Amino acid sequence: MANVNLRDVRKIYNQTQVIHGVNVDIDDGEFVVLVGPSGCGKSTLLRMIAGLEEISDGQVHIGSTIVNDMSPKDRDIAMVFQSYALYPHMTVAQNMGFSLQMRGNAKAEIRIEVEKAAKILDLEALLERYPRQLSGGQRQRVAMGRAIVRNPQVFLFDEPLSNLDAKLRVIMRGEIKALHQRLGSTMVYVTHDQIEAMTMADKIVVMRDGFVEQVGSPLALYDRPANLFVAGFIGSPGMNFLSGRYAAGAVWIGDVRFPVSDLPVSASEGRRVIYGIRPENLAISDDDGLPLVVDVIEPTGAETHVVGHISGQRVIGVFRERFATRPGDVLRVKFDPWKVHLFDQQSEQRIN
Amino acid sequence: MSAIESHRTMSAPMQSTSKLGTRLKGVALHTAVFLLCLVWFTPVLSLFVTTFRSESDSSRTGWWHAFIEWRPVLSNYVEAMYLTGVGRSVVNSIVLTVPTVLGTVLFSAIGAFTLARMRFRGRIALFLAMVGFQVLPPQLVLVPMLKFFLALGLTGTFIPVWIIEMGLTVPFGIFLLYGFFASIPSDLVEAARIDGASEPRIFLQIILPLSGAVLASLAILQFMIAWNHLLIPLIFLGSGSLSPLTVQVASLAQTNAGGLNTLTAATFISVIVPLVLIVTLQKYFVRGVLGGAVKG
Amino acid sequence: MTSQILQLVLGLLAMPAIVLAIILPGELAIRRFPQKRQSSLRPWIWLSPVLALVGLVIAYPLAASIVFSFRDATASKWVGFSNFVWAFGSAMRPVLFNNVLWIVVFPLLTAVLALSAAIMLDRVKYERIARTFLILPTAMSFVAGAVIWKMMYTYEPPMQPQTGTLNAIWTAITGRMPIAWLIDRSVNNYALIVVAVWMSIGVATLILSAGVKNMPRELVEAARIDGAGEWAIFRFVTLPSLWPTILVVLTTQAIFSLKVFDIVYVMTNGSFGTDVIANRMYTELFVKQNLGTASAIAVLLLILASPVIFMNIKQIKSGGGE
Ligand SMILES: Nc1ncnc2c1ncn2[C@@H]1O[C@H](COP(=O)(O)OP(=O)(O)OP(=O)(O)O)[C@@H](O)[C@H]1O
Ligand SMILES: [Mg+2]
Numbered sequence: 006m007a008n009v010n011l012r013d014v015r016k017i018y019n020q021t022q023v024i025h026g027v028n029v030d031i032d033d034g035e036f037v038v039l040v041g042p043s044g045c046g047k048s049t050l051l052r053m054i055a056g057l058e059e060i061s062d063g064q065v066h067i068g069s070t071i072v073n074d075m076s077p078k079d080r081d082i083a084m085v086f087q088s089y090a091l092y093p094h095m096t097v098a099q100n101m102g103f104s105l106q107m108r109g110n111a112k113a114e115i116r117i118e119v120e121k122a123a124k125i126l127d128l129e130a131l132l133e134r135y136p137r138q139l140s141g142g143q144r145q146r147v148a149m150g151r152a153i154v155r156n157p158q159v160f161l162f163d164e165p166l167s168n169l170d171a172k173l174r175v176i177m178r179g180e181i182k183a184l185h186q187r188l189g190s191t192m193v194y195v196t197h198d199q200i201e202a203m204t205m206a207d208k209i210v211v212m213r214d215g216f217v218e219q220v221g222s223p224l225a226l227y228d229r230p231a232n233l234f235v236a237g238f239i240g241s242p243g244m245n246f247l248s249g250r251y252a253a254g255a256v257w258i259g260d261v262r263f264p265v266s267d268l269p270v271s272a273s274e275g276r277r278v279i280y281g282i283r284p285e286n287l288a289i290s291d292d293d294g295l296p297l298v299v300d301v302i303e304p305t306g307a308e309t310h311v312v313g314h315i316s317g318q319r320v321i322g323v324f325r326e327r328f329a330t331r332p333g334d335v336l337r338v339k340f341d342p343w344k345v346h347l348f349d350q351q352s353e354q355r356i357n
Numbered sequence: 358m359s360a361i362e363s364h365r366t367m368s369a370p371m372q373s374t375s376k377l378g379t380r381l382k383g384v385a386l387h388t389a390v391f392l393l394c395l396v397w398f399t400p401v402l403s404l405f406v407t408t409f410r411s412e413s414d415s416s417r418t419g420w421w422h423a424f425i426e427w428r429p430v431l432s433n434y435v436e437a438m439y440l441t442g443v444g445r446s447v448v449n450s451i452v453l454t455v456p457t458v459l460g461t462v463l464f465s466a467i468g469a470f471t472l473a474r475m476r477f478r479g480r481i482a483l484f485l486a487m488v489g490f491q492v493l494p495p496q497l498v499l500v501p502m503l504k505f506f507l508a509l510g511l512t513g514t515f516i517p518v519w520i521i522e523m524g525l526t527v528p529f530g531i532f533l534l535y536g537f538f539a540s541i542p543s544d545l546v547e548a549a550r551i552d553g554a555s556e557p558r559i560f561l562q563i564i565l566p567l568s569g570a571v572l573a574s575l576a577i578l579q580f581m582i583a584w585n586h587l588l589i590p591l592i593f594l595g596s597g598s599l600s601p602l603t604v605q606v607a608s609l610a611q612t613n614a615g616g617l618n619t620l621t622a623a624t625f626i627s628v629i630v631p632l633v634l635i636v637t638l639q640k641y642f643v644r645g646v647l648g649g650a651v652k653g
Numbered sequence: 654m655t656s657q658i659l660q661l662v663l664g665l666l667a668m669p670a671i672v673l674a675i676i677l678p679g680e681l682a683i684r685r686f687p688q689k690r691q692s693s694l695r696p697w698i699w700l701s702p703v704l705a706l707v708g709l710v711i712a713y714p715l716a717a718s719i720v721f722s723f724r725d726a727t728a729s730k731w732v733g734f735s736n737f738v739w740a741f742g743s744a745m746r747p748v749l750f751n752n753v754l755w756i757v758v759f760p761l762l763t764a765v766l767a768l769s770a771a772i773m774l775d776r777v778k779y780e781r782i783a784r785t786f787l788i789l790p791t792a793m794s795f796v797a798g799a800v801i802w803k804m805m806y807t808y809e810p811p812m813q814p815q816t817g818t819l820n821a822i823w824t825a826i827t828g829r830m831p832i833a834w835l836i837d838r839s840v841n842n843y844a845l846i847v848v849a850v851w852m853s854i855g856v857a858t859l860i861l862s863a864g865v866k867n868m869p870r871e872l873v874e875a876a877r878i879d880g881a882g883e884w885a886i887f888r889f890v891t892l893p894s895l896w897p898t899i900l901v902v903l904t905t906q907a908i909f910s911l912k913v914f915d916i917v918y919v920m921t922n923g924s925f926g927t928d929v930i931a932n933r934m935y936t937e938l939f940v941k942q943n944l945g946t947a948s949a950i951a952v953l954l955l956i957l958a959s960p961v962i963f964m965n966i967k968q969i970k971s972g973g974g975e
Binding site for chain 2: 654657658660661664665667668669672676677680692693695696697699700702703706707709710711713714715717718721770773774776777781783785786787788789790791792793794795796797798799800801802803804805814815816817818821851854856859860863901905908911912914915918919922930931934935938939944947948950951952954955958961962963965966969970
């Protein structure tokens with residue numbers, strides 16, 4: 006087990022820079038999720054930690070050593086691939102034991118380790134099968150088993166669940182989390198699915214276009230996104246953004262007043278700002294409140310999603326109650342001022 | 358009622374003519390395929406039948422008379438094996454071919470692995486050179502190679518033939534294997550790398566075991582090439598005691614020593630191994646041919 | 654015999670031994686270097702046996718042949734272009750003409766027959782068996798093919814019973830004189846080409862069959878719905894979409910006709926006006942012992958083959974192979 010520290014890490018593919026000086030500290034035993042849209046450089050970063058991709062500039066520390074020039078096998082890491090990358094010509098047991106075989110461990114010893122890992126993952130019955138004889142979920146398990154057998158300092162996962170169906174994904178999510186609790190190892194997990202990030206991570210690193218946008222715990226990111234991108238990326242359905250003008254301690258869209266809490270706001274009077282409010286922070290109010298003109302209603306059973314507009318700007322609300330409205334109706338809604346996020350329209354940074 | 362009747366009588370012959378049309382087409386198709394196979398097989402059959410006919414029969418009547426009066430003799434085979442040196446040539450052909458096949462597969466696999474799975478300057482240029490070398494006429498290599506091996510004093514051994522046969526096929530072999538190796542998912546190789554496998558191990562324990570079929574394809578193709586080549590063994594081994602089957606049969610054919618029927622027996626002995634191989638391992642042969650064709 | 658067995662064992666051991674003797678010490682040697690340097694050195698260590706082999710057997714002879722082609726019979730002094738003047742002179746002209754005949758007739762005949770075979774075989778259930786018949790000659794040496802066809806072409810004087818298959822059929826059907834297929838100058842080159850076609854159809858059919866099977870079915874069905882007949886479908890759908898594959902077959906066979914040696918060597922040994930470049934080269938080298946002219950012929954072959962070489966390279970470069 007070890008901490009992982011990235012110091013100003015860069016990646017340049019013949020002239021085009023795809024990772025721009027990333028600094029991240031991952032503590033010993035932490036479960037860190039790298040999340041971001043497709044092409045933002047998550048895999049590249051992970052592969053640089055693994056040693057599969059050369060580090061153009063900066064340093065990667067694992068434990069107390071700089072591993073830049075170490076080959077993957079010397080970094081004491083294990084990786085679970087999106088495609089699982091199981092060796093098709095080896096049985097499950099051989100797949101899982103391959104790394105130990107490479108280390109030169111004795112056969113009996115390998116067998117014991119493999120069986121131990123198989124027990125954790127409930128794979129005992131499958132040990133003599135070949136990968137092609139397994140279901141997707143079972144293959145995924147074997148891939149994890151192969152990582153566990155190594156007993157590495159750091160586990161690396163690159164979108165390990167994206168080839169599974171939705172239901173299985175939720176189950177495996179829980180299993181990986183449980184595995185983390187059981188082993189207590191450092192884990193770095195790449196995904197583009199913010200729900201996965203929220204539910205699994207101790208710490209989330211949000212990336213965009215090769216830059217780190219924000220690092221923090223899931224709830225910190227949810228409660229205080231540092232900028233417009235993170236605010237929009239975390240949460241589903243996404244945060245509502247209304248564009249208005251800051252004046253007199255509130256935001257004005259036309260002549261409608263949108264309340265803001267008493268927290269200090271670093272914006273001058275009349276500045277153009279983005280007023281952000283999560284759909285779940287809308288509440289129905291009986292009398293006063295802002296008029297939400299209903300366009301679409303989506304009852305999910307547990308919640309009611311209402312898509313509509315206020316002052317001409319699109320707003321989604323998520324309510325726990327069920328109620329009968331129809332497109333064209335006007336609902337009166339209230340925002341909790343303490344749950345409002347303000348961003349500067351130009352810099353897109355948080356200002357409250 | 359009568360309208361329906363007449364409709365029926367009208368439509369029935371129409372249907373049957375179109376049915377007849379497709380029937381006729383089918384018959385024509387099957388006949389054509391049958392004729393094609395017949396024409397292609399007849400020469401082989403004529404060889405096979407002649408090997409069992411006596412010299413006197415053959416000089417008087419065509420081979421098809423064997424179907425009229427069947428008087429098989431085995432003397433042609435006996436004569437070919439013991440009197441004309443074909444028995445020795447069988448051994449020589451094996452000595453020539455087997456190491457060639459092994460070496461070709463080995464060298465091609467290493468070359469293709471390097472070109473397909475390692476990144477370095479000049480990789481593309483080398484690969485394209487291999488594509489170009491495939492087409493070179495083998496005559497080009499004769500003079501310099503002869504001088505070279507004469508200078509080394511290696512003519513009259515199988516070494517020059519192994520080396521030349523390998524050298525001529527390895528560019529093709531690299532091309533054939535390259536396509537397959539390049540299609541192996543890189544995740545697999547990277548997983549092995551993380552698991553601690555060194556490059557030689559990745560090659561031996563991951564790439565090669567996954568490539569059995571394509572390696573077999575290359576092996577069978579090179580077997581046929583080397584077994585069937587005439588020019589190179591003719592020049593480097595001569596038509597003496599080291600001559601393989603092709604050279605032996607060619608010299609029998611040119612000198613007419615031993616007579617026609619012995620020649621046919623010798624020829625049949627020389628083709629039986631590749632014939633059996635191509636029938637039993639057709640799958641691999643087809644794969645090799647298709648994988649090696651430069652795609653348009 | 655024991656010497657042969659010894660050589661066999663030696664060969665079988667030497668092949669892997671050579672490879673290991675280069676790669677293993679190389680791998681150990683670069684292990685001390687940092688990762689980056691390792692991965693830039695490794696390819697050259699791994700490639701070195703291959704480069705040595707291909708360099709010796711192909712690259713060096715290529716260069717040497719070019720040099721020899723400008724030197725005299727024993728490669729002892731420069732003679733300028735005189736070998737090439739000879740190669741294009743009257744002595745070689747009929748030989749070159751024969752190769753031109755081969756290059757035109759052989760690929761066309763092979764392609765047409767193989768294409769018909771591929772299309773027909775695609776429509777029958779017993780394709781595999783029929784295909785086996787076509788591939789059988791491919792497995793044989795050209796020497797064997799030549800022996801077989803020498804028998805097929807056997808000529809007996811008129812009024813004698815014809816023992817050669819072709820003359821027996823010919824005289825029985827037409828009632829005319831038997832033909833001396835390999836001697837009669839109006840047919841003998843074609844007779845040799847037929848042997849090559851017989852032996853080459855198998856591979857050509859395999860390649861074209863793959864093309865036929867890769868053709869999108871919807872294309873043919875759409876054409877049929879548009880009212881196209883069998884011929885129109887062939888002319889406007891099948892042929893254009895198979896054209897790249899046909900081109901592969903044509904160029905492969907054209908290269909083959911440049912190199913053809915064995916068939917001619919065994920069947921006529923170049924006499925009766927059937928000599929081809931490769932045979933003449935053999936004669937120059939071993940009968941006349943002239944290194945210069947032999948090398949000039951080799952270079953000539955190279956020049957003739959180079960368009961196909963560059964075409965293939967271009968094809969691969971533009972994405973066919975990667
Ligand atoms: N070998 C390469 N050469 C050049 N550019 C590359 C290479 N590999 C990746 N890139 C670029 O680097 C950027 C980051 O790629 P990366 O695979 O890390 O994205 P990702 O965040 O993992 O995306 P995804 O969610 O789609 O997997 C992309 O813009 C990609 O085009
Ligand atoms: Mg990725």
